[in-house]
Amino acid sequence: xxxxxxxxxxxxxxxxxxxxxxxxxxxxxxxxxxxxxxxxxxxxxxxxxxxxxxxxxxxxxxxxxxxxxxxxxxxxxxxxxxxxxxxxxxxxxxxxxxxxxxxxxxxxxxxxxxxxxxxxxxxxxxxxxxxxxxxxxxxxxxxxxxxxxxxxxxxxxxxxxxxxxxxxxxxxxxxxxxx
Numbered sequence: 001x002x003x004x005x006x007x008x009x010x011x012x013x014x015x016x017x018x019x020x021x022x023x024x025x026x027x028x029x030x031x032x033x034x035x036x037x038x039x040x041x042x043x044x045x046x047x048x049x050x051x052x053x054x055x056x057x058x059x060x061x062x063x064x065x066x067x068x069x070x071x072x073x074x075x076x077x078x079x080x081x082x083x084x085x086x087x088x089x090x091x092x093x094x095x096x097x098x099x100x101x102x103x104x105x106x107x108x109x110x111x112x113x114x115x116x117x118x119x120x121x122x123x124x125x126x127x128x129x130x131x132x133x134x135x136x137x138x139x140x141x142x143x144x145x146x147x148x149x150x151x152x153x154x155x156x157x158x159x160x161x162x163x164x165x166x167x168x169x170x171x172x173x174x175x176x177x178x179x
Contacts, residue, residue: 060120079128
């Protein structure tokens with residue numbers, strides 16, 4: 001597995017080794033030992049989630065508060081997304097900073113977003129299937145949403161002049177100042 005650190009401490013890109021030939025490909029999609037070594041800690045996942053979204057759908061920016069904050073290992077099984085993580089860790093040198101990057105199914109790259117981050121994505125392809133492993137269970141009482149277009153975050157979503165398709169819940173997200 002190739003491990004790439006990002007500009008935000010704790011967020012890591014992981015690319016599995018892919019074996020391809022004229023029949024197709026094989027890869028190891030999950031290995032607890034390799035993952036723990038890659039991120040430098042023993043992480044336990046308790047829930048797997050999947051979504052399918054059409055082009056232009058923007059989901060996020062979601063997070064859960066303590067004591068049920070979630071770390072997420074995000075992968076794309078079909079299509080492409082612009083994936084964003086926002087650092088919510090008070091005292092972090094990158095507090096309030098975001099990291100955005102394109103994830104494509106054909107690259108098999110995954111992103112590890114530890115607890116303490118908001119997460120969202122914009123679908124760039126006709127549709128995208130997104131899967132993520134979570135380190136804690138979903139809790140509506142701890143769920144929060146920051147507006148995807150909060151001016152203080154200044155996330156450079158690749159909208160190409162289009163208006164994203166956002167759920168009513170996400171459109172009503174709070175400002176980053178209220179985190």
